[in-house]
Amino acid sequence: MENGPQVVMSLGELNRFLDEQFPQVAGEFSVTEVAPMRLVTKAHVADKHLRPGGTVSGPTMFALADVSVYLAILAMIGPKALAVTTNCAIDFMRKPAAATDLHAETRILKLGKVLAVGDVLIWSEGDTRPVARASLTYSIPPDR
Amino acid sequence: MENGPQVVMSLGELNRFLDEQFPQVAGEFSVTEVAPMRLVTKAHVADKHLRPGGTVSGPTMFALADVSVYLAILAMIGPKALAVTTNCAIDFMRKPAAATDLHAETRILKLGKVLAVGDVLIWSEGDTRPVARASLTYSIPPDR
Amino acid sequence: MENGPQVVMSLGELNRFLDEQFPQVAGEFSVTEVAPMRLVTKAHVADKHLRPGGTVSGPTMFALADVSVYLAILAMIGPKALAVTTNCAIDFMRKPAAATDLHAETRILKLGKVLAVGDVLIWSEGDTRPVARASLTYSIPPDR
């Protein structure tokens, strides 16, 4: 039996929170799986995410990694927090498949009172080799 | 007299290149100064770059840092190269001013045959404290 | 049956290579497991690795991550290459246990002709929570 930290937001709650709080990116990202300290997300790739040759842009992958760690943290601590990204290190390892959705698998490695750290692997749909990896730190405000 | 590497693209050429090669972000970023191994850029902040509270989003700052180092490299090696970002480390240090343009100052620290490294400081217009810093590595294809 | 890239150096060969090529750190680190694109290493913590309070120093954890990715690459491409670290991002997430050995688990995420990328999780012996994570890029010289 699992006695570690538990998820406090469901898949539906996470996706509703995303659409309501981030209307600028509504429809671009969605959560497809949630588990304690883990989250899987999807980027619905459209024309505006592409670069010459059809490849998905770096900022789109950064945005996917950023929102993924944010939602993985909220899944554990609830939607009240105004966590902010303090740091991201991202490696772009392969060219994403042209005009293809991306999947991201996120692990929360530390969930402290002040700082949370997660890492993310990103794949193009239909290919098992990661196109990017990222690690992010979020600062969690004291008033939660 | 300066005998180091010289700029091979003018301000006008860099801005035209940006608009033609990256129509998805046309009008969002522009180059305002160029010098050997240095470049200053501006992000013309609009609604789509904002997060709740009017703050400029992390992906916008990442995109600004990424395009800035890219253009600073091209200013030195010319527009032929298809350089790709391999790595970025970015620190978000302060909340950007609400709905305010950003400026980025870029230094190229290494311009090798295979890899180039630059770093970037980002400010909100009208404030001298940096809101973000980033360092990026670009891989330069051998066929240039 | 596994048809991906295979290990070309055994555990014994990796440890001998480490002792012979890096006499300055002989006895400080050892490889305890090797598999395709994966490696487990150990830091034999001694007085010189400690900081006030008995905690293992940051540079010791950096050195462990660095040598781990290096050896994980050599396990796949052989001992000839003079790969050099071009980049490391490391997060220190918890204070390591006082005066306790560290274990590191390394994954190679990209093994290209020019660049290789790996990430590392580090634990104190006897505790399952990671104390640090790191990602590193190595440049692989063309003459291999």
Place this chain on the structure above:
Amino acid sequence: MENGPQVVMSLGELNRFLDEQFPQVAGEFSVTEVAPMRLVTKAHVADKHLRPGGTVSGPTMFALADVSVYLAILAMIGPKALAVTTNCAIDFMRKPAAATDLHAETRILKLGKVLAVGDVLIWSEGDTRPVARASLTYSIPPDR
């Protein structure tokens, strides 16, 4: 007249603090200049810092960057704080000169109540091209 934050530890106090608090690295590093939000340090390179070919090791450069940002923070907030590194991103850009001392110039970019961020450029003595750059985040404990 400068009305920003002022230095609260002198060069002598910083070097004494370093020797007393970090006896494991006594004599390896020293502070050579201090100013508000800026610090210059030196690594006294010896055999134990070298790798095959006489080059200074990556962990030595990491340690120099780490101690430099630490001391630059203490110069501003005093010796009481037990600040800890939470994150470092480091780029190794050129091979350091063989068996030659290193100099590091550090800027504090953010000095907040909870987090401080600094960046560092490292040179081999007698060469103006940077061999490495690093950015580090320190967590500052609340009880200061």
